[in-house]
Amino acid sequence: MAARRRAVARASSKTGKASKARAKATKSRARPTATVNTTLKSMDDGQVRWIYQTMRRIRRFEETAEEAFKAAKMRGALHFYIGEEATATGACAALEDGDFITSTHRGHGHCIAKGARMDKMMAELFGRTTGYSGGKGGSMHIADLELGNLGANGIVGAGIPIATGAALGSKLRQDGQVTISFFGDGAGPTGAFHEGVNVAATMKLPVIFLCENNQYGMATHNEFANAAPISARGPAYSIPSPKIDGNDVFEVYETVKEAADRARNGEGPTLIESLTYRHKGHTVLDQKNYRTKEEIAEWVARDPIERFRTAVSSAKRMTAKEFDAIDADIEREIENAVSFAEASPWPTLDAIERDVYAE
Amino acid sequence: MANTMSNGATREIFMSEALREAIDEEMQRDPTVFLVGEEIGVWGGSYAVSAGLLEKYGPDRIVDTPIAEAAIAGLGIGAALTGSRPIAEFMYSDFMGIAMDQIVNQAAKNRYMFGGKARLPLTYRAPFGAGTGNAAQHTQSLEAWFVHVPGLKVITASTPYDAKGLLKSAIREDNVVVSFEHKALYAMRGHVPEEEYLVPIGVADVKREGTDVSVITYARQVHYALEAAEQLAAEGISVEVVDVRSLYPLDTDAILRSVRKTHRAVVLYEAVRFGGFGAEIASQIQELAFDDLDAPVLRVGAAHAPVPFSEPLEQGSFPDAEKVAAAIRESLQGVR
Numbered sequence: 001m002a003a004r005r006r007a008v009a010r011a012s013s014k015t016g017k018a019s020k021a022r023a024k025a026t027k028s029r030a031r032p033t034a035t036v037n038t039t040l041k042s043m044d045d046g047q048v049r050w051i052y053q054t055m056r057r058i059r060r061f062e063e064t065a066e067e068a069f070k071a072a073k074m075r076g077a078l079h080f081y082i083g084e085e086a087t088a089t090g091a092c093a094a095l096e097d098g099d100f101i102t103s104t105h106r107g108h109g110h111c112i113a114k115g116a117r118m119d120k121m122m123a124e125l126f127g128r129t130t131g132y133s134g135g136k137g138g139s140m141h142i143a144d145l146e147l148g149n150l151g152a153n154g155i156v157g158a159g160i161p162i163a164t165g166a167a168l169g170s171k172l173r174q175d176g177q178v179t180i181s182f183f184g185d186g187a188g189p190t191g192a193f194h195e196g197v198n199v200a201a202t203m204k205l206p207v208i209f210l211c212e213n214n215q216y217g218m219a220t221h222n223e224f225a226n227a228a229p230i231s232a233r234g235p236a237y238s239i240p241s242p243k244i245d246g247n248d249v250f251e252v253y254e255t256v257k258e259a260a261d262r263a264r265n266g267e268g269p270t271l272i273e274s275l276t277y278r279h280k281g282h283t284v285l286d287q288k289n290y291r292t293k294e295e296i297a298e299w300v301a302r303d304p305i306e307r308f309r310t311a312v313s314s315a316k317r318m319t320a321k322e323f324d325a326i327d328a329d330i331e332r333e334i335e336n337a338v339s340f341a342e343a344s345p346w347p348t349l350d351a352i353e354r355d356v357y358a359e
Numbered sequence: 360m361a362n363t364m365s366n367g368a369t370r371e372i373f374m375s376e377a378l379r380e381a382i383d384e385e386m387q388r389d390p391t392v393f394l395v396g397e398e399i400g401v402w403g404g405s406y407a408v409s410a411g412l413l414e415k416y417g418p419d420r421i422v423d424t425p426i427a428e429a430a431i432a433g434l435g436i437g438a439a440l441t442g443s444r445p446i447a448e449f450m451y452s453d454f455m456g457i458a459m460d461q462i463v464n465q466a467a468k469n470r471y472m473f474g475g476k477a478r479l480p481l482t483y484r485a486p487f488g489a490g491t492g493n494a495a496q497h498t499q500s501l502e503a504w505f506v507h508v509p510g511l512k513v514i515t516a517s518t519p520y521d522a523k524g525l526l527k528s529a530i531r532e533d534n535v536v537v538s539f540e541h542k543a544l545y546a547m548r549g550h551v552p553e554e555e556y557l558v559p560i561g562v563a564d565v566k567r568e569g570t571d572v573s574v575i576t577y578a579r580q581v582h583y584a585l586e587a588a589e590q591l592a593a594e595g596i597s598v599e600v601v602d603v604r605s606l607y608p609l610d611t612d613a614i615l616r617s618v619r620k621t622h623r624a625v626v627l628y629e630a631v632r633f634g635g636f637g638a639e640i641a642s643q644i645q646e647l648a649f650d651d652l653d654a655p656v657l658r659v660g661a662a663h664a665p666v667p668f669s670e671p672l673e674q675g676s677f678p679d680a681e682k683v684a685a686a687i688r689e690s691l692q693g694v695r
Binding site: 102131132133134137155158160162163165167169172175191192195196203357 | 391419422424425427432435436437438439440441442443457460461464465471472474476478509510512532533534
């Protein structure tokens with residue numbers, strides 16, 4: 001163990017420099033303001049409101065969950081999506097009712113963006129009977145099948161073949177639905193990625209593989225994990241693989257919408273690499289030795305919620321007062337979610353062997 | 360007496376045909392049923408189980424995949440979760456290792472992790488077992504791996520009649536069922552009636568009645584047990600052969616009924632003896648019928664080695680009628 005810690009410490013002084021250099025390289029990346037303007041114009045007020053509301057919900061849900069975790073009100077693992085909200089939100093905004101998603105261990109954002117109830121999510125994190133899974137799943141296993149959320153997943157990359165299966169089902173049932181498989185850059189090296197994407201491409205299935213490249217799988221940098229960028233893989237499967245600014249909700253929305261149209265038209269899958277960053281550590285527990293303060297600050301400055309708010313304000317689509325009113329509503333919603341979770345009963349032991357099989 | 364043997368009608372078909380009939384009938388009955396796997400279409404399946412089905416149902420319901428076992432397992436899960444009723448075939452059960460995460464961490468656990476809300480009407484089919492000279496990576500019996508995972512049901516048939524009835528039940532289940540089909544039995548002929556029937560999952564079948572020793576077994580080993588029973592009958596030893604048919608759920612009552620009658624049990628299986636599913640059966644018997652036993656429960660299984668290629672070595676590593684007969688005699692000597 002000690003040897004491993006030393007090795008990590010040595011490596012981190014090197015990665016420190018490397019991450020500074022990477023931050024510099026991505027710094028000058030200009031935001032395509034043209035997309036913001038045309039996309040924002042194409043959205044109605046309800047959509048604009050929904051996007052802000054959803055991103056704020058995700059952020060406040062996780063900030064509150066972190067507090068509860070630190071206060072020892074919940075246990076297990078919490079993987080934070082904070083900083084990545086634009087990807088789940090922009091992607092789900094482009095979906096239609098009945099479309100499917102598969103999510104990841106970092107899945108709170110996908111669940112909320114797909115319409116999950118925060119009180120039932122919070123109760124699940126608290127391990128209570130009123131949670132999405134009655135306390136049997138926890139943070140990494142929230143699903144809402146009625147909303148088309150086929151589940152968060154504790155195994156990196158495992159949602160990719162499942163999403164492909166959902167898309168095969170849609171093709172056979174001719175239900176016109178598409179499936180988004182969310183996964184991180186950490187899933188890039190897995191066999192499940194290749195098997196799932198290749199089969200989907202050969203069968204031209206209506207599925208979107210949405211890689212949230214937050215640049216780190218635990219402490220391992222994307223460039224170490226993947227021999228080539230995820231966006232370079234499309235040609236290998238004869239599918240498009242655009243790389244987008246994952247902190248720009250408009251760009252995510254436009255790209256996913258186009259991919260969904262392609263999928264619905266029978267043109268097959270799209271692989272999207274959405275570049276983003278997690279502001280927080282891998283989980284509540286984090287070594288904090290693999291990223292520089294400068295790099296984190298750089299990305300916090302590109303906060304997707306602030307960017308959205310600025311764009312919407314300068315286009316005079318929403319006033320400060322309207323934003324504040326949404327924030328206040330969300331605070332109430334969050335407070336209710338926590339008190340609902342805390343007041344909910346613990347499951348009783350007779351539940352242990354229930355729900356293993358359908359009767 | 361065994362229902363599989365007593366029917367008056369005379370139609371005899373191969374087990375591969377019986378399985379095909381099961382798939383065909385269920386596909387006709389329910390438009391959401393489809394078959395997915397490697398070489399199941401044009402080729403007709405490695406053991407010809409799906410021969411002719413592509414012509415009948417087309418490529419949308421007989422879905423050929425590239426070599427991608429994790430994808431095959433996942434295709435089944437995703438389609439089942441969203442409203443279809445897939446049958447996913449592995450060319451050999453040995454290849455399920457590649458798909459193990461999808462089967463064990465995904466298919467088996469989705470329902471439970473999601474609080475009982477997920478419905479997975481999904482059947483995995485996989486040829487298993489030895490005797491074909493295909494060596495270490497194409498002849499294993501890995502059923503114990505799957506029985507050990509809550510959320511899966513595991514079945515395996517010894518006759519064409521059971522194979523058809525069990526597979527039809529599996530396809531109609533709203534659960535994940537792993538159906539192991541013994542490769543040496545695909546070409547076995549047996550009675551299968553024209554009219555529709557189901558064999559329920561979780562119900563054992565006494566394939567031969569006897570009074571002196573119970574042999575508890577499944578799949579191809581049922582036939583070795585019957586062969587041994589026939590030989591021993593000439594010596595005045597009466598052997599009862601219980602075919603469990605379903606490994607999970609296990610029909611413990613049927614096993615106990617037999618053991619309480621004969622007071623002796625030999626557990627017979629083709630998997631590696633050590634740590635095999637037979638240990639579970641033996642354990643159930645001693646826990647629940649200890650006072651009824653006149654001899655230790657014996658296990659007969661395969662050698663602790665990968666499956667060898669050379670014919671005498673392969674034959675020698677597995678139980679056969681002679682080895683079972685020897686175990687039965689040993690059990691009879693073990694009077695306390």
